[in-house]
Amino acid sequence: MMSYPLVLAFIVFFVAVTIVVTWLTQKYTKSTSDFYVAGKKVPWVQTGIAMVGSYLSAASFLGCAGDISIFGVDRIWLSIGFFGGYMAVLMLIAGPLRNVGSYTVADALHRRFPDRRIKLVVMITTVVISTFYLVPQMLGAGLLFEMLMGWDFVTVTAALGVLMSLYIIFGGMKATIYNQLIQAMFLFFAMTFITVFGFIMYYSGSLDALLGAMANIVPPGICGKDAAAVAAVQSAVSPAAAVSVSREMLPAAPSALTIGIQTPDLVSQISTVVALVFGTAGLPHILIMFYTVRSASAARKSVTLCIVGLGIFYLCTILLGFILMPQVYPQLVTWIAAGKQGLAKNMAVLQISGKVGGQWLMAVSAAGAVAAILSTSAGLMITVASTISHDFYKSYINPNASERQEVNIAKVTTLVMSVISVVLAVAVKGENVAWLVTLAFGIAASAIFPAMVTTLWWKGLTRQGAIAGMVTGLVVSVLFIVLLLSGVRTFLGLPTAGGPGVFGVTASFIVLLIVSYRTDDRGPEVEEFFALAHKDEEVK
Amino acid sequence: MSSPEHEKSSPPPGGATSPYRRKAILSFSIFGVFFVFYMGTAVLQTPTFSTLAAIQWFGMPLGLLLSLLIFPVSWALIAIYFRLGR
Numbered sequence A: 001m002m003s004y005p006l007v008l009a010f011i012v013f014f015v016a017v018t019i020v021v022t023w024l025t026q027k028y029t030k031s032t033s034d035f036y037v038a039g040k041k042v043p044w045v046q047t048g049i050a051m052v053g054s055y056l057s058a059a060s061f062l063g064c065a066g067d068i069s070i071f072g073v074d075r076i077w078l079s080i081g082f083f084g085g086y087m088a089v090l091m092l093i094a095g096p097l098r099n100v101g102s103y104t105v106a107d108a109l110h111r112r113f114p115d116r117r118i119k120l121v122v123m124i125t126t127v128v129i130s131t132f133y134l135v136p137q138m139l140g141a142g143l144l145f146e147m148l149m150g151w152d153f154v155t156v157t158a159a160l161g162v163l164m165s166l167y168i169i170f171g172g173m174k175a176t177i178y179n180q181l182i183q184a185m186f187l188f189f190a191m192t193f194i195t196v197f198g199f200i201m202y203y204s205g206s207l208d209a210l211l212g213a214m215a216n217i218v219p220p221g222i223c224g225k226d227a228a229a230v231a232a233v234q235s236a237v238s239p240a241a242a243v244s245v246s247r248e249m250l251p252a253a254p255s256a257l258t259i260g261i262q263t264p265d266l267v268s269q270i271s272t273v274v275a276l277v278f279g280t281a282g283l284p285h286i287l288i289m290f291y292t293v294r295s296a297s298a299a300r301k302s303v304t305l306c307i308v309g310l311g312i313f314y315l316c317t318i319l320l321g322f323i324l325m326p327q328v329y330p331q332l333v334t335w336i337a338a339g340k341q342g343l344a345k346n347m348a349v350l351q352i353s354g355k356v357g358g359q360w361l362m363a364v365s366a367a368g369a370v371a372a373i374l375s376t377s378a379g380l381m382i383t384v385a386s387t388i389s390h391d392f393y394k395s396y397i398n399p400n401a402s403e404r405q406e407v408n409i410a411k412v413t414t415l416v417m418s419v420i421s422v423v424l425a426v427a428v429k430g431e432n433v434a435w436l437v438t439l440a441f442g443i444a445a446s447a448i449f450p451a452m453v454t455t456l457w458w459k460g461l462t463r464q465g466a467i468a469g470m471v472t473g474l475v476v477s478v479l480f481i482v483l484l485l486s487g488v489r490t491f492l493g494l495p496t497a498g499g500p501g502v503f504g505v506t507a508s509f510i511v512l513l514i515v516s517y518r519t520d521d522r523g524p525e526v527e528e529f530f531a532l533a534h535k536d537e538e539v540k
Numbered sequence B: 001m002s003s004p005e006h007e008k009s010s011p012p013p014g015g016a017t018s019p020y021r022r023k024a025i026l027s028f029s030i031f032g033v034f035f036v037f038y039m040g041t042a043v044l045q046t047p048t049f050s051t052l053a054a055i056q057w058f059g060m061p062l063g064l065l066l067s068l069l070i071f072p073v074s075w076a077l078i079a080i081y082f083r084l085g086r
Helices: A004-027 A032-040 A044-056 A058-069 A073-099 A105-112 A118-150 A151-170 A176-205 A207-216 A227-237 A239-248 A266-282 A287-290 A296-327 A331-337 A341-346 A348-397 A401-427 A431-447 A450-455 A462-483 A501-518 A525-531 B017-046 B046-055 B060-086
Strands: none
Touching: A004 A118, A004 A176, A004 A348, A032 A266, A044 A176, A044 A296, A058 A073, A058 A118, A058 A296, A058 A331, A058 A341, A058 A348, A058 A431, A073 A266, A073 A296, A073 A450, A073 B017, A073 B060, A105 A118, A105 A450, A105 A525, A118 A151, A118 A341, A118 A348, A118 A401, A118 A431, A118 A462, A118 A525, A151 A348, A151 A401, A176 A207, A176 A296, A207 A296, A207 A341, A207 A348, A207 A401, A227 A239, A239 A296, A239 A331, A239 B017, A266 A431, A266 A450, A266 A501, A266 B017, A296 A348, A296 A431, A296 B060, A331 A341, A331 B060, A341 A431, A348 A401, A401 A462, A431 A450, A431 A462, A431 A501, A450 A462, A462 A501, A525 B017, B017 B046, B017 B060, B046 B060
16 A cells, blocks of 8 residues: 555645646736736747646546556547547637637637627536536545545545635636646656556567457456456455456456447447547637647647647557556456445556556656646636626626626635535546546537537528527437436437437537528628638748 | 637638638548548447457457557648648
């Protein structure tokens, strides 16, 4: 077991550093442009690295490899999909969005359709997406401290929720570009170091050896459900012996390379990968990083650096998931057998970091994960709080609200969101955090992406079509998620196991198209909007 | 959410149909290539096609190999996208 004072001390130190950096940065923030996009003065290398940091949350660092280590090859699609989502953003969304001068989804839609109902629908969707995105952050934090400190999960998660709210309410800490930069470097370093050294230590750098091991091993998710196999694994003298004895006990069991352990059918797979590839474009906190550079040329370089960095990171998560499965096999099987699914699915990366690099590497990994959780949570909470206070409270309930009243509403919203996310995190504590984030992606893909891409590329979209599409996507996706998490396997003959992706996206597009063809409000200046969105860029 | 001030930009002179069409063809074509490869590989990695996915290619199952190739293929497509988009 880890020497946790060192890990705890490092986590506290790292969080303190990020607080100081944020405070120092905010001292020099004068305008909303400075606040949102660092005044467009940041060099492209720093922006590229910060883009990586803004995209990576604890779900990517802990959840991707963690889920592969439990179920095998089926779960590599979380890593691939998180990376693939950036392709849709880059090719279909980022350029036109930047050209129209919008930093957010709501701004872009409102620019073409100046109707506050559009903003209301986007606001509601943003709140729902953010809540679903916040739950895995709370879950990851609670499990991390449960594993490291041995504290009760419910108590520690509730305490973290309170601490996080106070951190945001009193500091108003929004993750700055410099925090994202530090976080990216920590997470990237930890992931690549663990992967490369683990690969060399345990497999001598041989891919054949790794694949051979995977072709033989019984995934912990399977072994952990057989009492006799669990007992044999727990009595084994080493991880290698545990892997061998589990195969002897379960000769007919699938291996880590067997397809179908977690992907029951074709439709579920399609639903999952559709959510991942289209969901990124609808996430509230992703697009804004595209505007922190001074020119289109610099933006290209930043994005290229980001895409290469993300690709390397997610490739490492796939490799690491396979590498760590045999090395922490007894612990994973024990956790699953004890009903601690959440620990098994999410904490494997920290376990292997301790084995590869000792206490220091585990401390660095844990600190990086906590920093990612804090910055993602802070960003989400602040986004929702300001949306509720400004776009809803001031617009619809109290148009004469003072700034102080808006701030108070924002603080109350932060507290309410914390409570909701803690309650939901406790309810889903057995789930993998990357999988929960995928569900949030499913809502974004269903509710936001169809309206977003048609706003930017289709002159035939109408205001009524955009609103109808977003509402349809939101309702369908949330319905499927609620059914899935409630254990309902099918709905109207459609499987829920893969999440809402394909159903929500399809329904949203269909409704959007039908309503657009039957209505005619295409926006007051659609030709000018398109001329602006698709203007030729200056080459510098 | 508070909106930052929009940067004022005026549309280019002479209409914008040509740049729009050119960008639409470029963006959707390259994304389409990526999407077909991505979805095709995802479909291959399902129980329905597991026999085909298990065929050994270059020392690993075909499905796994194609899944990992999504990364370098994407990088190549981005390079093409940026080059053609100038």
